[in-house]
Amino acid sequence: VKHNGKNSFAFYHRKMKDVMNEKIEIEMILREALKKNAFKLLYQPQIDLNSGKIHSFEALLRLKDHSLRPDQFIPVAEETNLIISIGRWVAKAAIEQFVDWRNKGLGEKTIAINYSNKQLRDRDFIIYLTQLVKLNNINPELIEIEITESFLLENNSETMAFLHGLKEEGFRIALDDFGTGYSSLNYLTYIPVDKVKLDKTINDKFLNLANNRVMDSLISLAHSLKLEITAEGIEEWDQYLQLKQGGCDYIQGYLFSKPVEANAAEKLFDHPFIM
Ligand code: C2E
Ligand code: CA
Numbered sequence: 001v002k003h004n005g006k007n008s009f010a011f012y013h014r015k016m017k018d019v020m021n022e023k024i025e026i027e028m029i030l031r032e033a034l035k036k037n038a039f040k041l042l043y044q045p046q047i048d049l050n051s052g053k054i055h056s057f058e059a060l061l062r063l064k065d066h067s068l069r070p071d072q073f074i075p076v077a078e079e080t081n082l083i084i085s086i087g088r089w090v091a092k093a094a095i096e097q098f099v100d101w102r103n104k105g106l107g108e109k110t111i112a113i114n115y116s117n118k119q120l121r122d123r124d125f126i127i128y129l130t131q132l133v134k135l136n137n138i139n140p141e142l143i144e145i146e147i148t149e150s151f152l153l154e155n156n157s158e159t160m161a162f163l164h165g166l167k168e169e170g171f172r173i174a175l176d177d178f179g180t181g182y183s184s185l186n187y188l189t190y191i192p193v194d195k196v197k198l199d200k201t202i203n204d205k206f207l208n209l210a211n212n213r214v215m216d217s218l219i220s221l222a223h224s225l226k227l228e229i230t231a232e233g234i235e236e237w238d239q240y241l242q243l244k245q246g247g248c249d250y251i252q253g254y255l256f257s258k259p260v261e262a263n264a265a266e267k268l269f270d271h272p273f274i275m
């Protein structure tokens with residue numbers, strides 16, 4: 001038993017070290033990427049179920065020279081506060097892309113930007129974002145900030161001030177990963193959000209014949225609160241059919257498009273995804 005204990009301690013110790021080294025390595029990659037402009041954004045369409053065309057694009061962060069996924073590097077960025085510079089880079093890059101598409105005569109589609117809870121430490125983020133849209137003559141209603149349910153569980157007065165600050169400047173707010181938190185639905189009645197994004201896990205659970213009334217109720221609930229609703233992670237046609245029938249507003253998922261490079265997104269602007 002003693003031997004075992006010792007071995008498993010050594011093993012545990014080694015694993016801890018690996019995890020720490022990995023974090024340090026990711027941190028270095030992120031610092032380099034900020035310095036060398038080695039981040040890029042992919043864009044995933046959200047399809048409007050009424051028009052069958054793209055309503056908006058969600059900007060999703062990638063590293064140009066690494067296969068690391070955001071689920072791996074965003075947590076490190078958050079722990080090291082690099083998320084503040086990265087968050088600003090994302091906002092700027094997304095807005096520059098919006099302007100580029102507009103200049104090419106493609107028109108204006110809403111761009112959704114993910115916002116991390118930890119960016120609250122960036123006191124001037126709203127000022128930064130507001131300056132960007134004003135400088136570029138963009139209607140702030142075309143910029144949607146995605147916050148998560150966990151954001152609402154944090155530090156109440158600060159988060160509420162942030163959300164109201166965004167609304168005062170005319171930005172839109174989406175509640176991401178909806179249904180994955182443990183909070184009550186009560187907050188939907190008082191936080192100033194415009195849209196909820198139903199998480200993939202909820203869709204996978206409730207988009208089937210046995211549970212379709214649950215999904216229909218979720219959609220009705222959102223609409224009764226004057227919220228738009230996007231279903232995320234939709235991969236199958238049957239899911240689309242049920243969402244359409246239930247009156248869902250938007251769908252995002254591999255069924256229609258994966259996140260794509262800007263030059264590919266540009267070709268989808270008027271594509272009829274649903275006839
Ligand atoms: P999220 O905001 O919930 O983004 C949706 C994720 O689901 C994306 O993963 C997207 O590629 C993926 N996805 C979309 N459709 C489907 C589908 O049909 N099936 C499946 N299996 N997956 C689908 P991605 O790009 O790897 O991003 C993961 C998470 O990393 C995001 O989750 C978001 O929380 C975070 N993230 C990404 N970019 C940023 C960013 O710029 N800033 C911040 N703070 N977080 C970001
Ligand atoms: Ca998101």
Ligand code: CA
Pocket residue numbers: 176177197199232
């Ligand atoms: Ca999500």
Ligand code: CA
Pocket residue numbers: 177
């Ligand atoms: Ca997520």
